[in-house]
Amino acid sequence: MLKEKIALHLAGPTPIPPQVAAAMTMPMINHRSDTFSVLCKEVASKLEALFRTQEQVYVLASSGSSGWETAMVNFVPAAVKVLNVIIGDFGERWSKANAELGYEVENLRYASGTAAKAADIATILEKNQGSIKAVCFQHNETSTGVSNPVKEIAAEAAKYGALSLVDGVSSVGALPLHMDEWGIDVAFTGSQKTLMCPPGLMIIAASKRAWAQADEAHTPKFYFNLQEYRKNYDKGQTPQTPAISLYYGLQAALQMLENEGWDKVQERHHLMGEMSRAGIKATGLKLLCQEEEFASDTLTAVIVPDEVKAATFLKTAKDSFGVIYAAGQGKELKERIFRIGHMGYMTPNDVLVALAAVENSLAAVGYDIQPGKAVAAAQEVWLRDIRQH
Numbered sequence: 001m002l003k004e005k006i007a008l009h010l011a012g013p014t015p016i017p018p019q020v021a022a023a024m025t026m027p028m029i030n031h032r033s034d035t036f037s038v039l040c041k042e043v044a045s046k047l048e049a050l051f052r053t054q055e056q057v058y059v060l061a062s063s064g065s066s067g068w069e070t071a072m073v074n075f076v077p078a079a080v081k082v083l084n085v086i087i088g089d090f091g092e093r094w095s096k097a098n099a100e101l102g103y104e105v106e107n108l109r110y111a112s113g114t115a116a117k118a119a120d121i122a123t124i125l126e127k128n129q130g131s132i133k134a135v136c137f138q139h140n141e142t143s144t145g146v147s148n149p150v151k152e153i154a155a156e157a158a159k160y161g162a163l164s165l166v167d168g169v170s171s172v173g174a175l176p177l178h179m180d181e182w183g184i185d186v187a188f189t190g191s192q193k194t195l196m197c198p199p200g201l202m203i204i205a206a207s208k209r210a211w212a213q214a215d216e217a218h219t220p221k222f223y224f225n226l227q228e229y230r231k232n233y234d235k236g237q238t239p240q241t242p243a244i245s246l247y248y249g250l251q252a253a254l255q256m257l258e259n260e261g262w263d264k265v266q267e268r269h270h271l272m273g274e275m276s277r278a279g280i281k282a283t284g285l286k287l288l289c290q291e292e293e294f295a296s297d298t299l300t301a302v303i304v305p306d307e308v309k310a311a312t313f314l315k316t317a318k319d320s321f322g323v324i325y326a327a328g329q330g331k332e333l334k335e336r337i338f339r340i341g342h343m344g345y346m347t348p349n350d351v352l353v354a355l356a357a358v359e360n361s362l363a364a365v366g367y368d369i370q371p372g373k374a375v376a377a378a379q380e381v382w383l384r385d386i387r388q389h
C-alpha cells in the first residue's frame, strides 16, 4: 500500500483541495493593510451568500465548538432559562457548555438516530410561558447522521419569543439553510467540514432580532465579543490578529463553491447522501438514521453488525484498503456504529471508493458479504441522477 494515499472519510476534518493548500502558502501580510481589508471583505461577501443572509458574517480564529459559547454570551442574557434540543453527542456538549456558562438548562432528548420534532419543542415553550429565551440545536447532528427540521423549529422558537440558535458546523453550505428566510437568529459553522479548509475558524452570523437583544445580554465576554467584530466589519478588519493563512484558504474554497454554484453544492451533497444510503442498504447493513426524510447528506452513520468488532473493521479499512472512516462518537455509539463522511471536497466518485472499502473491509474481517452490491447500488443512483439532469 502507498500509505500516503488515503481517502479521508471522517466527519471532519475533511480533505482540502490543492487550491486551498496553495492559497495558504501566501506570504504574510500586514493585517492592518488594504490588502487584508480587500481579502476580508471578499470573504465576508461570499459568506453572506453561503449563509443566505443580508446580515454580517464574522470569522473568528477558534474551532467550531466556540460557536456555542459565542452564540450564548452575545445574545442570551446571563443565567436565563434555555432549551437544549439533544439528538446526539454534539447536542449533549452544547447543553454542558450552557450549564458551565451559568444558564438554567432544560434538555429535550431523543434516541440516537431520531430527529427532533418541532411540536415537542412548542409544547415545552408553551409550558414555560416565555421564560425560555433560546432554543439551541444542531442542524446536522454529526454523531448520528441525522438532520433536524431547522425551519420548523426556528418558527416555533420565534412564536414563543425565544431565539433560535443553530449549530451548523457540519451543514452550512452543504445542506439547505436559509438563515433570513427561515428566521434563524444565530447560525455558525467551522472551517474543516463542509468548507474544505483546515480546522481553526469559526464563522457566525446573527439576525436583526438577535442583535436587538445583544445590548441587554450583559454576559461576561471578551475574546468572543461580536460587538468588536461588528464595529470593524465595514473596514474589513478584525479586532485581533486574524488567521491570515486560513483566510486565504477560505477565500480559495469559497471561490470554488461559488464557481460550482451555491445550489449545485447542495445538490452534489444530496446525491452523495443518496448514493451512500442506497449502497449501505444494498449490503444489508442498517443505517442508524431510521427516517429517510431526516437522513444527513453530509455523513452516513452505519450500524456495525454484531459479528464484527468496530475497531477491527476501522483498522482493516485503513491499513488494507486506504480508507479512514469516523468511529462512533459518545459512549453509547462508540462500538455500535461507524460513520462515512461525504462532505466538502468530495464527489460521487469518492463515495464509490468509500463504499467499496466498506464491503472489502467487512469481507476481509470474515463477515459474510458479497462485495460489489453497495457500489452497484450507488452507481444506479448516480446514473439515475445524470439521466434526470
Ligand SMILES: *Cc1c(COP(=O)(O)O)cnc(C)c1O
Residues within 6 Å of the ligand: 012, 063, 064, 065, 066, 090, 138, 140, 141, 142, 167, 168, 169, 170, 190, 199
Ligand atoms: C465538528 C462539530 C462541532 C465541533 O467543532 P470543533 O471544530 O471540533 O470544535 C460542533 N458541532 C457539530 C455539529 C460538529 O459537527
